[in-house]
Amino acid sequence: MFHWDSDPLRLRRTISRRDSLRVGMLGLGGLALPDLLRLRSKSAIAGPQGAVASKETSVILLFVHGGPSQLETYDLKPEAPTEIRGPFLPITTAVPGIDICEHLPKQAKLANKFTLIRSCCHDQANHFEGHARFLSGYGQFKPGSSESYYPQVGAVVNRVLTEQRGGLAAVAINGVVLNGPDYSPGIAQGFWSSQYRVPISNFALRDASLTVESHRLGDRLAMLKSFDRYQREADATGAMAGLDVFNQRAINILTTNRVRDAFDLTKEDPRLCDKYGDGYGREVLVARRLVEAGVGFVSVRIPGSGEGTKAYDWDDHAVNWDMLGAMNARLPKYDHVVSTLIEDIYDRGLDQNVLIVVTGEFGRTPRLEFKDGKIGRDHHPGAMSILVSGGGKPMGQVIGATDHHAARPSQRPLDPHDILATIYQHLGIDHKAEFPDPRGRPIPLTRGTPIMELA
Numbered sequence: 001m002f003h004w005d006s007d008p009l010r011l012r013r014t015i016s017r018r019d020s021l022r023v024g025m026l027g028l029g030g031l032a033l034p035d036l037l038r039l040r041s042k043s044a045i046a047g048p049q050g051a052v053a054s055k056e057t058s059v060i061l062l063f064v065h066g067g068p069s070q071l072e073t074y075d076l077k078p079e080a081p082t083e084i085r086g087p088f089l090p091i092t093t094a095v096p097g098i099d100i101c102e103h104l105p106k107q108a109k110l111a112n113k114f115t116l117i118r119s120c121c122h123d124q125a126n127h128f129e130g131h132a133r134f135l136s137g138y139g140q141f142k143p144g145s146s147e148s149y150y151p152q153v154g155a156v157v158n159r160v161l162t163e164q165r166g167g168l169a170a171v172a173i174n175g176v177v178l179n180g181p182d183y184s185p186g187i188a189q190g191f192w193s194s195q196y197r198v199p200i201s202n203f204a205l206r207d208a209s210l211t212v213e214s215h216r217l218g219d220r221l222a223m224l225k226s227f228d229r230y231q232r233e234a235d236a237t238g239a240m241a242g243l244d245v246f247n248q249r250a251i252n253i254l255t256t257n258r259v260r261d262a263f264d265l266t267k268e269d270p271r272l273c274d275k276y277g278d279g280y281g282r283e284v285l286v287a288r289r290l291v292e293a294g295v296g297f298v299s300v301r302i303p304g305s306g307e308g309t310k311a312y313d314w315d316d317h318a319v320n321w322d323m324l325g326a327m328n329a330r331l332p333k334y335d336h337v338v339s340t341l342i343e344d345i346y347d348r349g350l351d352q353n354v355l356i357v358v359t360g361e362f363g364r365t366p367r368l369e370f371k372d373g374k375i376g377r378d379h380h381p382g383a384m385s386i387l388v389s390g391g392g393k394p395m396g397q398v399i400g401a402t403d404h405h406a407a408r409p410s411q412r413p414l415d416p417h418d419i420l421a422t423i424y425q426h427l428g429i430d431h432k433a434e435f436p437d438p439r440g441r442p443i444p445l446t447r448g449t450p451i452m453e454l455a
Helices: 017-023 127-136 153-165 212-226 229-234 239-252 255-265 270-276 281-291 323-349 416-427
Strands: 060-063 091-092 097-103 115-120 170-173 297-301 355-360 369-371 374-376 384-390 409-411 434-436 442-444
Touching: 060 281, 060 416, 091 229, 097 153, 115 170, 115 409, 115 416, 127 416, 153 255, 153 297, 153 323, 153 416, 170 281, 212 239, 229 369, 255 281, 270 281, 281 323, 323 355, 323 384, 355 416
Parallel strands: 060 297, 060 355, 170 297
Antiparallel strands: 091 097, 115 384, 355 384, 369 374, 434 442
């Protein structure tokens, strides 16, 4: 994994020599870096299994962990009964007929630059099962773990695009720690080799630098070469071979200047840094810098925190905290960061190649929960809202609709497989490509169809 400092002071510290050496010592999932972050060819490329002719395209996934309520963001139902409709009112946007939450005024002004999907649904109501279902298409866990048994989207990009295009294929920013490996949405390699796991960059990146003296790099290389060859030969699982790949890729990071350029925000216009703001605003800015440098897929976990609320994610049960207070605290920053990214992508002329996807793992129940004067909503995979922007796709539209209570699709029902198929098509990955599972059974990347309204 790629796990740089996650302490509470990370906004105020630089990456030390010790941190750099940790990068050299730890495995880095799917980083194949013979020429880190080199710009990928826009011409057609004959690729490996799963790859098709493609141009230089990328995806930024802003993952709203916890499951944001569709009724308080993008699918308000002002005519519904009080116990359904919630506390917020809809406002009009720059596109007639599209209304969103009153606490998203900056996004409302940019409605011609995004499309809303209101009719996606699936069948997994727990958080990490929901992650597995939404980000791989399949909802099954590895035995004894909370990770997807099937490869998630970031790992797919790592496997296919690293071989096809070279460079840094995928990276995750802002992860969480479970009882096992560090985790961030979309990074799990499933039943594939661990070499395809997506690395996590787990710090806010201000004033970041990666430096290490040449003699220490030599020491690190010597250490790698000193591993017991007999242990490697006896390793029937292939884990040691995967570790070799991780460490070699780590060293490639340390010896490549372009990674420092991508992560070093001192090279960015200070006014733009200030516009994105601190916290995950900086992380989203780094995501833009990475895709601009040629990275295929970058995910950022969007927290649900804010001043004056106990909320740390978007899991808005009344037993956790008050959803009204949490939404009031978090939505202004969320509105600002998402709208800033959209504007930045369009201002830089990246909107044809970079696709932004903003989503959680599911939506929330139509009926409000009440407890001790607080309101909330339970998990609800039956309906969820997704924002997409850029990618050279038609914007300023709403795809699908839900019933009067935002409980289930009433028009154009879509599955996570369809969302993934759309992402893969954009990236030049054959969404129908099959890879054998451990039993040798061919498993397609998706069982869905690219969304025709986004063609």
